[in-house]
Amino acid sequence: MAARFGNRDEGVPKSEGVANALNNLLRNLIITCSKSDGVRNYFHVGVIGYGATVAPAWKGRLTGHELVPIRDVAENYARMVETRITEPGFNGAPISRAVTYPVWVEPQAQGSTPMCQALRYAYDILNGWCIRNQVSHPPVVVHITDGEATDGNPAPQMTSLTSLKTNNGPLVLFNVLLSSSKDAKPTSFPDTSEGLADPYSQMLYTEASLLTPHMRQVAWEHGMTLTEESKAFVMNADPSLVVLALEIGTRPGSVY
Amino acid sequence: MLVFSANIPKEGETASEDCGLAQETKGIYRVAVADGATSSFLSGYWAELLCQSYCASGEETENSLPDLSALRATWHEYALAQPMPWYMQEKLKSGGAAAFVGITLFPAENRWQAVGVGDCCLFQVRDQQLITSFPVERSDDFGAIPILLHTDPAHRGEIYTRTSEGTFQAGDTFYLMSDALAAWFLREFEQGREPWNWLKDLKGDSGISEFLRRIRSLREGGRLKNDDTTLIHLHYPSSSDTRVRDSLPEGVTEE
Numbered sequence: 001m002a003a004r005f006g007n008r009d010e011g012v013p014k015s016e017g018v019a020n021a022l023n024n025l026l027r028n029l030i031i032t033c034s035k036s037d038g039v040r041n042y043f044h045v046g047v048i049g050y051g052a053t054v055a056p057a058w059k060g061r062l063t064g065h066e067l068v069p070i071r072d073v074a075e076n077y078a079r080m081v082e083t084r085i086t087e088p089g090f091n092g093a094p095i096s097r098a099v100t101y102p103v104w105v106e107p108q109a110q111g112s113t114p115m116c117q118a119l120r121y122a123y124d125i126l127n128g129w130c131i132r133n134q135v136s137h138p139p140v141v142v143h144i145t146d147g148e149a150t151d152g153n154p155a156p157q158m159t160s161l162t163s164l165k166t167n168n169g170p171l172v173l174f175n176v177l178l179s180s181s182k183d184a185k186p187t188s189f190p191d192t193s194e195g196l197a198d199p200y201s202q203m204l205y206t207e208a209s210l211l212t213p214h215m216r217q218v219a220w221e222h223g224m225t226l227t228e229e230s231k232a233f234v235m236n237a238d239p240s241l242v243v244l245a246l247e248i249g250t251r252p253g254s255v256y
Numbered sequence: 257m258l259v260f261s262a263n264i265p266k267e268g269e270t271a272s273e274d275c276g277l278a279q280e281t282k283g284i285y286r287v288a289v290a291d292g293a294t295s296s297f298l299s300g301y302w303a304e305l306l307c308q309s310y311c312a313s314g315e316e317t318e319n320s321l322p323d324l325s326a327l328r329a330t331w332h333e334y335a336l337a338q339p340m341p342w343y344m345q346e347k348l349k350s351g352g353a354a355a356f357v358g359i360t361l362f363p364a365e366n367r368w369q370a371v372g373v374g375d376c377c378l379f380q381v382r383d384q385q386l387i388t389s390f391p392v393e394r395s396d397d398f399g400a401i402p403i404l405l406h407t408d409p410a411h412r413g414e415i416y417t418r419t420s421e422g423t424f425q426a427g428d429t430f431y432l433m434s435d436a437l438a439a440w441f442l443r444e445f446e447q448g449r450e451p452w453n454w455l456k457d458l459k460g461d462s463g464i465s466e467f468l469r470r471i472r473s474l475r476e477g478g479r480l481k482n483d484d485t486t487l488i489h490l491h492y493p494s495s496s497d498t499r500v501r502d503s504l505p506e507g508v509t510e511e
Contacts, residue, residue: 027346036298037271074343102342113435222399 015107017178018144020049023103025142030074039071046125051108059106066125077102093123115149118155124173128172130164138166146178148200158207172212174232176202186236189219191229201235208233257285257361257490260458260469266294267475269326273300273354274434274486279311286311288358289376289486291434293404297344299333302352302407305330310358319369319419321356324405331407353404353411357391357432361424361490368430369421373413374404377438379431380424381452386445391418395442398435426494429456436483440474455489 026045033042044067049057056066060078068076082100126139135155164171177200187195190213196202208231211219216226257281265272272290278285292299309322335348349379355374362368370378372391377399380388392398403416424430433441436496444451458467467487475478 027343030343030348031350032295035294035345036300039343075341078406100342 015146019105019107021144022105026073027034027101030070033070034074039074041069041071043070044068044129045070045073046122047105047132048118048122049105049108050114052111053116054114054117054121057105057108059104062104067129073104078106079103089160111146112150113145114151114157115145115154116152117156119143119154119161123157123160126161126164130166130171131249136166136168138169138171139164140172140174140175144176146176147203155203155207159164162207162209169212170209172209172215172232173207174234175208176233177201177235179203188234188236189224189230190233191227191231196235205231205233205237257362258493259460259488260460261488262458262461262464262486263295264468264471264485266484267472269484271300272484272486273303274484274490275300275303275307276432276486277307277311278322278405278488278490281314283363284315285361285363286313286358287361287430287432287488287489287490289432289434289488290354290356291374291376291484291486293353293355293402294484295354296404296406297347297350298331298338299352299354301334302327302331302405303354303356303431306354306356306405310356313448317360317362317444318419319360319371321371321373321405321414321417324414325409328407335388337387340454341407342445342469349410351407353406353413355402355435356405359430359432363492366423366425367421368424369419371417371419373403373405373417375399375435375438377425377433377435377441378420379433379438379441379452380422381430381431381456382425382428384450384452386452388422389442390420392438392442395446398442404436424492426492429489429491430487431455432488434486436481440480455487456491458487458489466483 029043029045030039033040046067047057049055056062056064058065058078059067061076062073062078068183070128080100081103084096084098086096090176092218122141126141129139143158155156156198158173158175162171162173190196193202193205196205210228211230211232216228216230216234219226220232259278261276261278263272263274263276273294274290275292276287276289277288280286288310290306292301292302292303296302305327306322309327315324331352335352338344340348355372355376356374357370357374357376357378359368360380361369368380370390374377375392377392378388378390379386403413404411405413429452431441441451454470458464471480471485475482
């Protein structure tokens with residue numbers, strides 16, 4: 001996994017945390033897909049933002065595109081950001097160095113949460129994609145939210161999404177819930193809903209897919225021991241855990 | 257010594273990140289196979305450096321890996337000289353990695369020695385018997401996360417270096433291969449078959465074409481993992497050496 005940018009940032013708005021996690025994921029996915037002769041188009045990638053509007057969240061030259069081959073994502077970032085990071089130096093003493101990295105999506109303005117509309121939009125896009133790409137690996141949907149839907153119960157839309165499939169298996173839905181409480185203990189890939197106090201988090205847990213054997217293997221490589229009942233659900237996650245969740249869901253190669 | 261060498265890319269790719277090399281210097285034979293990790297950067301070049309350095313060791317008799325610090329410096333110099341976009345610069349930081357196995361044969365002494373890291377394998381067959389399997393001895397031991405030699409010394413894959421040695425005689429055949437073919441080879445053997453029978457008669461350019469056909473047949477039948485596949489075999493002929501083409505193994509179809 002490539003270096004994460006920033007530690008757990010106190011006081012960073014969740015919208016910015018989500019954007020940071022998404023940009024970091026895209027960066028890591030592209031690096032994973034890149035070989036000596038360029039980026040291999042292992043993925044088509046779509047990002048849907050929902051808040052004031054429900055629409056593709058790409059900026060720059062990708063604005064308005066629904067699904068983009070990952071090579072095009074690599075070559076069409078919205079902007080380059082320069083920042084400084086602090087890390088242990090050769091002798092262990094912290095050193096500060098400048099780094100630059102690409103950005104594709106920006107934080108969304110807070111407002112309503114038309115989650116059902118966004119999920120239906122995702123269904124429409126992926127239904128067509130699955131019909132055209134039956135021999136491909138099934139889609140992985142990573143749904144990141146910091147609040148409840150304001151346009152109805154999203155569970156039926158999530159069930160519709162997970163009914164999509166290709167010849168290689170069903171769509172995998174990750175639900176990632178960002179808590180409003182900093183004190184809440186992060187929960188990652190649980191195999192039971194015990195400890196999920198509120199009905200909303202229980203619904204997100206229930207609607208999330210089971211992790212595939214390959215995903216459990218990837219999680220194991222990152223030091224996590226999961227069971228066959230572990231779900232693709234993360235709650236109260238700081239950005240670094242979200243990135244791990246996203247990478248577990250979208251590593252190239254075998255999905256199953 | 258009769259030598260056959262073939263390198264087949266993974267299906268869907270145009271180039272392999274494996275390397276197989278054989279070289280004779282003053283009667284000493286050095287043969288090496290390295291399997292570059294496709295997830296790492298310039299791993300094919302790293303595999304080439306490992307094989308070239310091992311095979312160029314000439315009359316050196318120490319049973320060891322090539323000088324990794326020198327090879328790492330060469331790799332980094334080459335990598336930094338390549339023009340690259342932002343994602344390649346990030347990939348460069350992760351470096352290159354490869355599994356490796358090398359064998360040196362001293363015909364004057366009928367002696368061999370081998371060194372390896374990871375899951376590229378060496379097999380020795382005598383009188384239709386598998387008498388050496390190095391460094392992997394069981395098909396179950398081919399793990400999902402192999403040990404590799406890395407361009408970044410911090411990874412320290414070399415601490416898992418294995419060595420072996422033995423003797424050979426006229427009529428013996430040695431097979432060096434990358435992990436996908438080695439796993440198939442050991443599975444066939446464990447199931448009571450003699451997989452060397454369809455490898456030993458491959459020779460020349462026609463042999464490479466035939467090898468490609470057989471590999472594709474096994475891949476399509478799900479009996480061989482789709483991965484870069486490299487084979488080198490060396491045969492030490494006896495005075496009464498004959499080559500008999502046996503029936504094809506299970507899963508390989510006739511044209």
